[in-house]
Amino acid sequence: MRNEALARLAEERVDHRFKGLPPDADGLTVGELAAQRRNLFTGGFTTPVLALSAERLEHNLRLMETYTARHGLAFAPHGKTSMAPQLFRRQIEHGAWGITLAVPHQVRVARAFGVERIFLANELVDAAALRWVAAELAADPSFRLVCYVDSVRAVELMDAALTGAERPVEVVVELGAGEGARAGARTEEECARIARAVAGAGTLRLVGVAGYEGEVPRADPERVRAYLRRLVALAADLDKAGLFAGGEEIVVSAGGSAWFDAVAEVFAEIPSLSLPVLKLLRSGAYVSHDDGHYREITPFNRVPQEGALEPAFRLWAQVVSRPTAEQAFANAGKRDAAYDLHLPFAQVVRRDGAERPATGVTVTGLSDQHAWLATTAEADLRVGDWIGLGLSHPCTSFDKWQLIPVAQADGTVVDYVRTFF
Numbered sequence: 001m002r003n004e005a006l007a008r009l010a011e012e013r014v015d016h017r018f019k020g021l022p023p024d025a026d027g028l029t030v031g032e033l034a035a036q037r038r039n040l041f042t043g044g045f046t047t048p049v050l051a052l053s054a055e056r057l058e059h060n061l062r063l064m065e066t067y068t069a070r071h072g073l074a075f076a077p078h079g080k081t082s083m084a085p086q087l088f089r090r091q092i093e094h095g096a097w098g099i100t101l102a103v104p105h106q107v108r109v110a111r112a113f114g115v116e117r118i119f120l121a122n123e124l125v126d127a128a129a130l131r132w133v134a135a136e137l138a139a140d141p142s143f144r145l146v147c148y149v150d151s152v153r154a155v156e157l158m159d160a161a162l163t164g165a166e167r168p169v170e171v172v173v174e175l176g177a178g179e180g181a182r183a184g185a186r187t188e189e190e191c192a193r194i195a196r197a198v199a200g201a202g203t204l205r206l207v208g209v210a211g212y213e214g215e216v217p218r219a220d221p222e223r224v225r226a227y228l229r230r231l232v233a234l235a236a237d238l239d240k241a242g243l244f245a246g247g248e249e250i251v252v253s254a255g256g257s258a259w260f261d262a263v264a265e266v267f268a269e270i271p272s273l274s275l276p277v278l279k280l281l282r283s284g285a286y287v288s289h290d291d292g293h294y295r296e297i298t299p300f301n302r303v304p305q306e307g308a309l310e311p312a313f314r315l316w317a318q319v320v321s322r323p324t325a326e327q328a329f330a331n332a333g334k335r336d337a338a339y340d341l342h343l344p345f346a347q348v349v350r351r352d353g354a355e356r357p358a359t360g361v362t363v364t365g366l367s368d369q370h371a372w373l374a375t376t377a378e379a380d381l382r383v384g385d386w387i388g389l390g391l392s393h394p395c396t397s398f399d400k401w402q403l404i405p406v407a408q409a410d411g412t413v414v415d416y417v418r419t420f421f
Contacts, residue, residue: 001089002114009086009418010034018403019336020049030403030416040316040411041350047318047386048332050397051407052288054414056312057090063307064286065094070306071264076100076119076253078284082398084417085113087287098144100282104129107145109420111136119253120147121210121282123174123183125154127161134165146207146251148174150185155197155204162203171198172208172251173238175231177215184211188234195243206243208251208278209235213259224259228266239273253280261299261306285394288312292342292392313397315344315389317371322383328373330387333366336400342392344371350386358387 010031014021022044025033038044040051068075074097079088088099088110098117101107104126107118124130124147136143149155149171162169173191176184185191191209198206211231213224235252244250250273255263260283267279285294289309300308317332337344343366346358360379365372371389375381391397398404399421406415 001085001092001116005113006085006089012418014403019401020045020047020405021403022046030418034413034415037412037414040405040407040413041353041386042411043413045316045405045413047316048330048336049405050313050315050336050401051405051413052417053310053312053314054406054408056310057288057406060286060289060309060312061090061094063309064283067260067264067306068281069095071268073264073267073279073281075281075283076117077287078102078121078256078282079110080106081284081395082287082417082419083109083421084398084404084419085109085115086415086417088113088115091287097278097280100284104132107133111143116140116142116144118143118145119280119282120145121212121253123148123150123154125157125161127157130158130161130169133169134162134167137169138166144170146170146172148172148183148210149194149198149204150174150176150183152194152197155194155201159201159203165203168203168205170205170207172210172253173198173206173234175209175211175234177211177213177227178217180217181215182212188230188237191234192238192241195238195241199243205247206238207247207249208244208253209238210251210253210280212256213254213262214256219259221262224262225266228254228262229269232266232270235277236271236273239275244273244275247275249276249278250274251278251280253278253282255281255283257283257285257294258297259299261303288394288397290338290392290394290397291345291347291390294392294394311390313391313394314347315391315397316350316386317389319373319381319383319385319387322381325377326375328361328375328379328381330371330373330389331369332371332389333369335368337366337371337389338391338393338396338400339366340393340396344389344391346373346387347390348388349381350388351382351384355388356380361387363389
């Protein structure tokens with residue numbers, strides 16, 4: 001990655017654009033503020049403020065590096081989760097092959113910071129975006145982009161937009177996960193037709209197959225493995241037909257954050273093909289993990305001997321109203337907290353420098369800028385208290401914050417993560 005582009009993030013000035021940061025830091029650069037190593041609780045930060053745990057972030061990065069190496073998987077974590085180039089760099093430093101993305105804007109962000117390998121887990125038929133990709137490939141021989149294709153029509157649109165391109169765009173045929181699932185060709189026969197169309201398009205090169213097992217209808221281990229075995233068999237069939245001829249490797253890719261254990265198991269069964277196989281996993285939510293949806297569905301629950309991810313996010317809000325003994329309100333709402341999968345979870349209360357469990361406190365709803373708190377007789381909660389909230393769904397947590405403090409366990413803020421949504 002481009003260290004100079006990342007270094008420029010530290011030169012950005014702190015101002016009103018960034019929620020939760022100390023008002024008296026206005027005018028400092030991000031680097032200058034980080035060097036002050038302010039405390040999240042006593043250093044002038046205002047609520048609501050979202051923080052990442054420095055220790056848990058590092059733990060999660062190391063765990064997935066170890067897991068993928070143990071199972072012989074290449075790893076291209078999905079960057080849409082964080083859209084944070086600083087985290088992209090750390091993921092690559094921890095062994096990632098590259099970064100997965102979903103739409104052209106995200107690819108442009110990654111390229112601005114020098115990501116050299118991008119797996120675009122989506123169809124790409126926008127002519128302007130394809131011409132930009134072609135220009136990037138022409139300008140940088142080290143840049144590699146692989147994207148989905150799931151129809152002959154898409155092949156035709158891509159080929160027309162890329163006329164005159166210096167380098168072919170690498171594509172993988174996407175096999176849909178079943179009827180009613182998301183994108184992807186529904187049958188192996190259709191996948192073969194698409195592959196033959198790619199072979200006839202001079203601007204494209206077929207390098208593999210891919211899919212997303214998280215879309216398997218009524219997913220359970222048996223159904224997920226059956227789909228993944230279809231994907232592996234498709235790769236073998238297309239290879240037997242000579243449709244990967246001239247390449248250096250065959251890409252077989254799957255893997256969200258719910259079934260990567262099944263991906264590891266089935267990909268270990270991939271037979272010898274005519275070329276080396278790049279077994280590419282794409283799980284992205286691991287980097288921060290969460291206290292809700294992903295804590296419930298992570299494969300590490302099924303294979304605890306492999307380790308455990310740790311939730312790295314905590315949203316701090318302040319109790320601003322306590323109108324009754326059964327109710328309180330904090331100053332964080334839908335603008336600040338993920339709420340598409342679960343409401344936030346009241347975890348801890350801070351008062352006068354002491355922290356204790358948020359016993360008897362439950363988040364029952366969110367307004368734009370208020371969290372509705374139900375309180376039982378056990379709840380010791382006063383106006384002015386800080387309340388730490390766990391969140392569910394990393395993707396809709398990162399996207400509400402442009403600059404996120406990274407804090408050590410004692411509250412010392414050691415870094416700030418810039419996001420680009």
